Amino acid sequence: MTDSYGVPTLDLSQWGSESQSSFIQALMKGLETFGFVVIKNHGIQPSLLDKAYQQSKALFELDETEKLQYSIESSQRGYTAFGREHAKDNPIGDLKEYWHIGPELSEDSPYLNEYPKNFWPTSLPSFQPALSSLYAELDRVSQILLAAIGKGLNVEDGFFKQLTHDGNTVMRLIHYPPVENGAPTGAMRAAPHADINLITLLIGASSEGLELLDKNGEWLPINNAPDEIVVDTGDMMARLTNEQLPSTVHRVVNPKDLSQARYSMPFFVHPHNSASLVSLPQCLKGEPPKHEPITAGDFLHQRLRENGFLKESEDN
Numbered sequence: 546m547t548d549s550y551g552v553p554t555l556d557l558s559q560w561g562s563e564s565q566s567s568f569i570q571a572l573m574k575g576l577e578t579f580g581f582v583v584i585k586n587h588g589i590q591p592s593l594l595d596k597a598y599q600q601s602k603a604l605f606e607l608d609e610t611e612k613l614q615y616s617i618e619s620s621q622r623g624y625t626a627f628g629r630e631h632a633k634d635n636p637i638g639d640l641k642e643y644w645h646i647g648p649e650l651s652e653d654s655p656y657l658n659e660y661p662k663n664f665w666p667t668s669l670p671s672f673q674p675a676l677s678s679l680y681a682e683l684d685r686v687s688q689i690l691l692a693a694i695g696k697g698l699n700v701e702d703g704f705f706k707q708l709t710h711d712g713n714t715v716m717r718l719i720h721y722p723p724v725e726n727g728a729p730t731g732a733m734r735a736a737p738h739a740d741i742n743l744i745t746l747l748i749g750a751s752s753e754g755l756e757l758l759d760k761n762g763e764w765l766p767i768n769n770a771p772d773e774i775v776v777d778t779g780d781m782m783a784r785l786t787n788e789q790l791p792s793t794v795h796r797v798v799n800p801k802d803l804s805q806a807r808y809s810m811p812f813f814v815h816p817h818n819s820a821s822l823v824s825l826p827q828c829l830k831g832e833p834p835k836h837e838p839i840t841a842g843d844f845l846h847q848r849l850r851e852n853g854f855l856k857e858s859e860d861n
């Protein structure tokens with residue numbers, strides 16, 4: 546089944562059923578063609594999603610001074626203030642504030658002291674349980690999607706599970722406030738960019754605005770039901786697959802009614818930092834690799850510097 550723009554809508558309940566191979570085929574085709582698919586029947590409870598969005602709204606309603614207590618310059622956890630991040634090669638800051646939640650690692654993880662620790666806002670006691678539950682559910686769905694991609698690429702079973710074990714996966718709660726008259730000319734909710742990571746899951750964005758740049762250079766709005774998950778491929782997957790699954794540039798445009806806020810929650814699935822992003826032999830098909838080998842951690846830091854998030858000397 547496809548929506549009117551051709552981005553396919555796939556039924557996750559086909560995974561593990563007799564239609565599994567047609568699910569895998571449609572997933573690969575959608576990602577190869579658009580870099581985007583929409584997923585329904587993923588099993589995430591609407592009540593869990595509602596609670597997570599309620600907590601996200603409550604978080605952004607806190608006083609700026611309180612939010613800034615959870616902001617460490619250049620850290621990939623906690624709060625990032627409005628206008629701080631900009632897309633690669635674009636000097637104008639995006640019209641958004643956001644909060645990052647990473648994995649809660651086990652005590653024996655080699656990354657325990659490498660990845661920054663999560664912050665949990667003390668004045669919102671329901672925030673951690675709601676967001677941790679949604680993080681676990683999105684992680685579950687992402688593992689199914691990666692297993693399906695693994696089968697589609699013909700890599701050994703468990704390849705992506707191992708690659709993302711102790712992964713630096715980040716859930717980003719975003720608040721795009723009403724657009725003020727004083728916003729810099731050309732500033733956008735999210736300027737055109739490709740995601741850094743393997744795949745991104747977007748669930749329940751509160752209003753439209755997300756658009757992808759198709760292969761003809763046209764912007765296509767993504768129209769999905771609020772309970773469906775939009776999935777896109779990031780640059781790390783493009784590197785691993787030697788561009789068989791390319792990343793796709795996308796953006797979030799400003800609304801016609803500038804007084805309308807928007808909330809979203811991209812879930813950026815990352816490998817562990819020491820994972821190699823060298824092209825998989827299954828994807829070379831006689832072609833030379835299109836990218837230099839690099840680890841996931843080094844690639845992430847390179848991209849964070851380009852997004853104005855890390856200064857040259859910083860490394861976290």
Ligand SMILES: O=C(O)CCC(=O)C(=O)O
Pocket residue numbers: 717719735740747750755795796797808809810811
């Ligand atoms: O808010 C959205 O719907 C998408 C945001 C996005 O593309 C990003 O943060 O990378």
Ligand SMILES: [Fe+2]
Pocket residue numbers: 738739740795
């Ligand atoms: Fe994105």
